[in-house]
Amino acid sequence: MARRQSKRKTIIVSIVAWMIGLLLFFPIFWTMVAAFKTESDAYSLPQNFLTTPWTLENFGIVQERSDYFRYVFNTTVIVVLSTLLGLLFAIPAAWSMAFAPTSESRSKLSGWNWLAIVLGALSVCFLGLYFTDWKPSNALLGIALLLIFVVPASLWAWSLNTHNSLLWMLSTKMMPPAGALIPIYLIFNRNGLVFRDWGWVNLSEYNLIDSFWGMVPLMTLLNLPIIIWMLFTYFKEIPVGILEAARMDGASLWNELFRILTPMALPGIASTCLLNIILAWNEAFWSLNLTNKYAAPLSFFISEYSSPEGQFWAKLSAASIMAIAPILVVGWFSQKQLVRGLTFGAVK
Amino acid sequence: MGTIALNRVRKAFGDAVIIPGADLEIRNGEFVVFVGPSGCGKSTLLRLIAGLEDTTSGHISIDDKDVTDVPPAGRELAMVFQSYALYPHMSVRSNIAFPLKMAKMPQSEIDAKVNHAARTLNLNDYLDRKPGQLSGGQRQRVAIGRAIVRNPKAFLFDEPLSNLDAALRVNMRIFIMQLHKDLGSTSIYVTHDQVEAMTMADRIVVLNKGNIEQVGSPLELYNHPNSLFVAGFIGSPKMNFVEDNSIGVRPEHLQTSDKKGDWAGTVKLTENLGSDTFLHVDGGQLGMITVRASGESTLKPGDRIWLTPEKGRLHRFDANGKAIRK
Amino acid sequence: MATRQAQVLGKWALAPSVAVLAAWSFIPLALTIYFAFLRYNLQDPDNTGWAGFSNFYYFFKDPYFTKNLINTVLLVAGTIVTTVVGGTLLALLLDQPFWGRGIVRLLMISPFFIMPTVSALVWKNLIMHPVFGLFAGIQRYFGSHTPLDWFGKVPLLSVGIVVSWQWLPYASLILLTALQSLDEEQKDAAAMDGAPPLSYFRYIVLPHLARAITVVILIETIFLLNTFAEIKVAGIGGIAGNLTYLVFSQLNDATDVGMAAAGGLVAVVLANIVSVFLVRLVGKNLEA
Numbered sequence: 001m002a003r004r005q006s007k008r009k010t011i012i013v014s015i016v017a018w019m020i021g022l023l024l025f026f027p028i029f030w031t032m033v034a035a036f037k038t039e040s041d042a043y044s045l046p047q048n049f050l051t052t053p054w055t056l057e058n059f060g061i062v063q064e065r066s067d068y069f070r071y072v073f074n075t076t077v078i079v080v081l082s083t084l085l086g087l088l089f090a091i092p093a094a095w096s097m098a099f100a101p102t103s104e105s106r107s108k109l110s111g112w113n114w115l116a117i118v119l120g121a122l123s124v125c126f127l128g129l130y131f132t133d134w135k136p137s138n139a140l141l142g143i144a145l146l147l148i149f150v151v152p153a154s155l156w157a158w159s160l161n162t163h164n165s166l167l168w169m170l171s172t173k174m175m176p177p178a179g180a181l182i183p184i185y186l187i188f189n190r191n192g193l194v195f196r197d198w199g200w201v202n203l204s205e206y207n208l209i210d211s212f213w214g215m216v217p218l219m220t221l222l223n224l225p226i227i228i229w230m231l232f233t234y235f236k237e238i239p240v241g242i243l244e245a246a247r248m249d250g251a252s253l254w255n256e257l258f259r260i261l262t263p264m265a266l267p268g269i270a271s272t273c274l275l276n277i278i279l280a281w282n283e284a285f286w287s288l289n290l291t292n293k294y295a296a297p298l299s300f301f302i303s304e305y306s307s308p309e310g311q312f313w314a315k316l317s318a319a320s321i322m323a324i325a326p327i328l329v330v331g332w333f334s335q336k337q338l339v340r341g342l343t344f345g346a347v348k
Numbered sequence: 349m350g351t352i353a354l355n356r357v358r359k360a361f362g363d364a365v366i367i368p369g370a371d372l373e374i375r376n377g378e379f380v381v382f383v384g385p386s387g388c389g390k391s392t393l394l395r396l397i398a399g400l401e402d403t404t405s406g407h408i409s410i411d412d413k414d415v416t417d418v419p420p421a422g423r424e425l426a427m428v429f430q431s432y433a434l435y436p437h438m439s440v441r442s443n444i445a446f447p448l449k450m451a452k453m454p455q456s457e458i459d460a461k462v463n464h465a466a467r468t469l470n471l472n473d474y475l476d477r478k479p480g481q482l483s484g485g486q487r488q489r490v491a492i493g494r495a496i497v498r499n500p501k502a503f504l505f506d507e508p509l510s511n512l513d514a515a516l517r518v519n520m521r522i523f524i525m526q527l528h529k530d531l532g533s534t535s536i537y538v539t540h541d542q543v544e545a546m547t548m549a550d551r552i553v554v555l556n557k558g559n560i561e562q563v564g565s566p567l568e569l570y571n572h573p574n575s576l577f578v579a580g581f582i583g584s585p586k587m588n589f590v591e592d593n594s595i596g597v598r599p600e601h602l603q604t605s606d607k608k609g610d611w612a613g614t615v616k617l618t619e620n621l622g623s624d625t626f627l628h629v630d631g632g633q634l635g636m637i638t639v640r641a642s643g644e645s646t647l648k649p650g651d652r653i654w655l656t657p658e659k660g661r662l663h664r665f666d667a668n669g670k671a672i673r674k
Numbered sequence: 675m676a677t678r679q680a681q682v683l684g685k686w687a688l689a690p691s692v693a694v695l696a697a698w699s700f701i702p703l704a705l706t707i708y709f710a711f712l713r714y715n716l717q718d719p720d721n722t723g724w725a726g727f728s729n730f731y732y733f734f735k736d737p738y739f740t741k742n743l744i745n746t747v748l749l750v751a752g753t754i755v756t757t758v759v760g761g762t763l764l765a766l767l768l769d770q771p772f773w774g775r776g777i778v779r780l781l782m783i784s785p786f787f788i789m790p791t792v793s794a795l796v797w798k799n800l801i802m803h804p805v806f807g808l809f810a811g812i813q814r815y816f817g818s819h820t821p822l823d824w825f826g827k828v829p830l831l832s833v834g835i836v837v838s839w840q841w842l843p844y845a846s847l848i849l850l851t852a853l854q855s856l857d858e859e860q861k862d863a864a865a866m867d868g869a870p871p872l873s874y875f876r877y878i879v880l881p882h883l884a885r886a887i888t889v890v891i892l893i894e895t896i897f898l899l900n901t902f903a904e905i906k907v908a909g910i911g912g913i914a915g916n917l918t919y920l921v922f923s924q925l926n927d928a929t930d931v932g933m934a935a936a937g938g939l940v941a942v943v944l945a946n947i948v949s950v951f952l953v954r955l956v957g958k959n960l961e962a
Contacts, residue, residue, distance in 0.1 A: 009770075010770075010771070010772055010773075013767065013770045013772045014772035014773050014774070016767065017767050017768065017770075017772055017775070017778050018774070018778055020764065020767070020778075020782070021777075021778035021779075021781035021782050022781065024781060024782050024784070024785060024839070024842070024843070025781040025782070025784055025785075027785075027793075027796050027797060027800070027801055027839070028784055028785070028788065028796075030796075030800055030801065030808060031796050031800060034800060089690050089691045089694065090691065092687035092688070092690070092691075093687060093688050093690070093691035093692075095684075095687055096683075096684035096685070096687040096688040097684075097688070099680065099684070100680040100681050100683065100684030100687075101684075102681060102684070122707075125704075129708070130724065146701065146704055146705075149700070149704050150696070150697070150700045150701055150704060153696065153700045154692070154693065154696035154697070154700060157692050157695070157696045158685075158688070158689060158692045158693075158696075165688070165692070167953050169691075169695055170896075170953065171946075171949050171950075171953060172695050172698065172699045173896055174896050174899070174945050174946075174948075174949040175699055175702075175703075175942065175945065176899065176900055176917075176918055176921075176938065176941040176942055176945050177900055177902070177918070178900070178902070178917070178918040178919075178920075178921035178922055178937070178938050178941050179702065179703075179706050179921065179938030179939065179941050179942040179945075180702035180703075180706070180938070181921070181922065181925065181934075181938070182705070182706065182709060182925060182931060182934055182935055182938065183701065183702035183705035183706055183709075184702055186705070187701075187705075193705075221694060221695065221698040224691060224694070224695060225695070228691060239431065239433070241429050241431055241433040242433045242434075242435060242436075244400050244420075244427075244429075244433065245427070245429060245433035245434075245435075245494075246435075246446075247400070247419070247420045247421060248398060248399075248400070248420045248421070248425070248426065248427050248447075249421075249446050249447035249450050249494070249498075250421040250447055250450035250451055251421070251446075251450050252421075252450075253683050253687070255450060260435060263437040264435075264436060264437055278787060281789075282787070282788075282789045282790065284789065284790050284791050284902065284903035285900070285902045285903060288791075288903065288906070289922075298789065299789055299791050299903070302789060302791045302792050302795065302907075303791055303907060313799060313800060316795060316799060316800075317796075317800065320792045320795065320796060323789060323792055324787070324788050324789055324792050327787050327789075328784060328787050328788070330787075331783065331784070331786065331787035332780050332783070332784075335779075335783060335847060338786075338844075338847065339847055339848055339851045342844065342848070342893055343848055343886065343889045343890070343893065399677070400677065401677060402677045402678050419677070419679045
């Protein structure tokens with residue numbers, strides 16, 4: 001501010017701002033307070049701060065009863081691995097969009113052509129299934145029909161130019177998880193669509209439900225659009241001249257990506273990881289539906305305390321605090337990353 | 349060997365044609381300068397030769413081998429960028445060593461070459477610093493070092509001195525010329541500064557809106573410009589054009605007299621540089637004429653003056669801007 | 675501009691990501707389409723076959739369908755309006771200098787990082803609970819004997835409050851950042867031109883914020899359409915649920931895979947319509 005503002009205005013603004021800040025933070029504060037009370041005390045209203053016996057017992061009980069640290073471990077594993085996996089896919093993809101962009105579609109077919117092809121493939125599948133009373137006579141036929149639809153659709157997605165490609169990736173995030181739940185469940189599940197006894201090979205031992213092998217790729221896919229977008233905005237800030245110098249110096253693509261680009265983009269990559277950690281940590285839909293015991297993350301841990309029978313507010317509060325504390329602190333330090341990541345670079 | 353040939357090279361970005369068609373032969377060991385106003389396509393032409401851009405049509409050959417479809421790494425050329433393009437996370441030593449590492453040279457050889465380059469360029473004290481800790485001139489030398497170690501077929505310079513201050517620019521200019529003399533390699537140098545062009549080049553290529561207007565030695569371009577454009581571009585201050593752009597004469601080729609001469613005029617403004625005086629003369633029907641006089645000239649605004657062009661120093665141009673040779 | 679070689683490499687560098695994302699979106703889509711036309715209830719798993727449009731028919735006829743559809747729209751629209759308006763005001767407030775601004779900012783952004791499940795539980799049991807909750811306590815303090823059962827009587831509003839509380843920080847943070855990128859010189863020029871604060875806001879600040887606001891709306895729509903955890907954890911499905919929850923309950927409670935798939939497909943189609951619309955609108959504001 002070039003001009004000093006009046007003392008009076010500053011005071012009024014301070015009061016209003018602090019009031020609003022405290023108000024917004026209040027639910028969290030209230031929970032923190034309740035976590036340190038004994039169970040019986042947590043109910044009593046009005047709360048008497050001075051005479052309540054403060055205690056740490058709730059935290060202990062929560063850990064004992066539901067092994068908080070195991071959930072933290074699970075969450076950490078899922079979050080870290082999915083972030084790394086995401087980077088593996090996203091760095092080349094973001095490089096491609098930032099440094100080798102295309103403005104026209106990569107294929108000679110127009111958008112309407114593709115729509116016709118995909119709808120045509122869909123109709124073929126429809127008719128094929130219709131005549132078998134909608135039950136494919138064997139699994140191979142089912143897979144073939146699936147591919148007839150999925151392959152042209154995928155080729156269409158690949159042919160998009162850079163701008164549309166980015167928008168398409170964004171739109172995959174808009175897919176209602178409700179719609180995908182059943183197929184994913186059936187694909188992941190033992191004796192479902194994929195992991196069963198095929199005759200020539202028996203996969204029914206394998207199960208992606210409630211397993212890291214299922215949750216990690218899933219988390220990666222959920223957040224891949226955001227990772228790619230965010231890396232893309234950071235990569236665009238790197239002067240292309242340096243990469244050109246590397247090309248003139250004889251660097252292959254691998255060298256260009258990992259000896260030159262990645263070291264230079266390290267702050268951007270770190271920011272992206274930070275944002276991804278926050279998003280993956282708080283993810284609830286898939287965590288609640290696809291895990292149970294072995295790979296269950298903190299979202300699941302909390303849902304165990306939501307059953308209506310038995311009031312145990314103090315323990316609930318303690319469990320809540322234990323679940324949210326790490327990410328809250330991380331979040332405080334990553335405001336900038338949040339802004340850039342969740343506006344896809346539109347605001348920096 | 350480092351001969352480069354361009355054959356009907358054309359470059360267009362969609363509907364925008366940057367270079368309609370360029371033919372050029374560069375001989376081994378030559379120092380060729382691409383010069384022209386902003387947007388004339390000189391950098392684009394350089395990047396086409398480097399392989400950083402694709403030709404829309406036409407062929408580029410190096411040493412009689414067609415390299416039109418060969419990526420930059422395969423053309424054995426080295427480029428010095430305007431912004432130096434040093435790798436910020438690597439030390440000076442690693443920067444210079446990088447191309448050799450990419451060529452999978454044994455480490456001992458790499459070290460030898462890097463040390464040699466560092467000695468040539470006076471970088472021995474900075475080998476372990478990062479580019480961010482160096483001054484502009486030092487960074488420029490590192491960029492040159494990175495180019496030299498590869499023993500390329502030719503050096504490509506993309507306005508390398510534009511980001512340096514005036515004094516440093518003069519020093520670096522001399523430095524590059526000396527380097528060229530010592531190494532003897534073919535060099536292509538892009539600049540918009542015609543002083544750099546005139547002092548450094550064996551041959552100058554003048555570009556205008558993507559077209560090669562004229563190719564020749566500096567003196568050839570100075571004495572026998574092919575067109576209005578080249579005549580006006582080479583030489584500072586600019587050549588005077590009178591009688592509807594059909595006659596041109598350079599400020600330094602006009603004799604002054606306070607009694608008689610071919611053209612009459614009134615001095616409007618004088619610029620005294622100490623070594624020379626530039627007189628801006630209102631020639632009435634002829635328009636404004638710039639004349640170079642000695643530094644001791646005592647002429648003042650308002651004085652009457654007569655100008656006579658020196659013999660053989662008049663340039664005539666036809667209606668299309670082309671020079672008419674006698 | 676890149677060379678042909680770089681573009682070829684680019685194509686292949688992009689391919690793995692496109693492949694997995696395409697598989698992730700198209701395979702479930704194909705399967706959902708398949709199941710939507712299949713008669714398949716987990717309680718009667720062998721009785722399967724072509725179901726025609728009956729799944730869709732029954733899904734639309736579900737007594738909760740229309741209500742849930744409206745709820746979805748209300749929830750998303752209401753939250754967006756609340757957060758954008760509130761966010762703008764908060765951003766304006768936080769743009770002013772005052773003591774402890776950094777701390778207030780931390781306090782203010784905290785709700786966004788709280789897990790949705792935790793938010794729901796805390797609001798439902800500690801704050802809005804009709805007996806032990808804070809709101810109840812406040813009402814009793816003012817003499818009322820029948821404190822409002824928020825989640826019982828006004829479930830949609832309650833969920834709306836929770837979700838708005840979570841997303842207000844996001845909107846505020848984005849808009850504050852955008853606000854702070856407003857050129858200082860423009861402020862000075864406006865002052866020299868004698869612009870009163872309200873006009874300054876309307877003609878200079880608001881247009882500058884417009885781009886950020888559109889992006890906020892886009893992002894919030896993407897995430898809010900799929901609100902799930904809050905509704906499930908607060909246990910208010912059914913009449914106050916949204917479309918996402920309805921599909922889930924078909925699967926979970928009714929175990930009717932066919933109907934759930936039909937519902938999922940409806941949700942997908944609706945989401946796609948919204949997304950195409952929005953993305954076209956906002957797409958040019960994004961950096962691409």
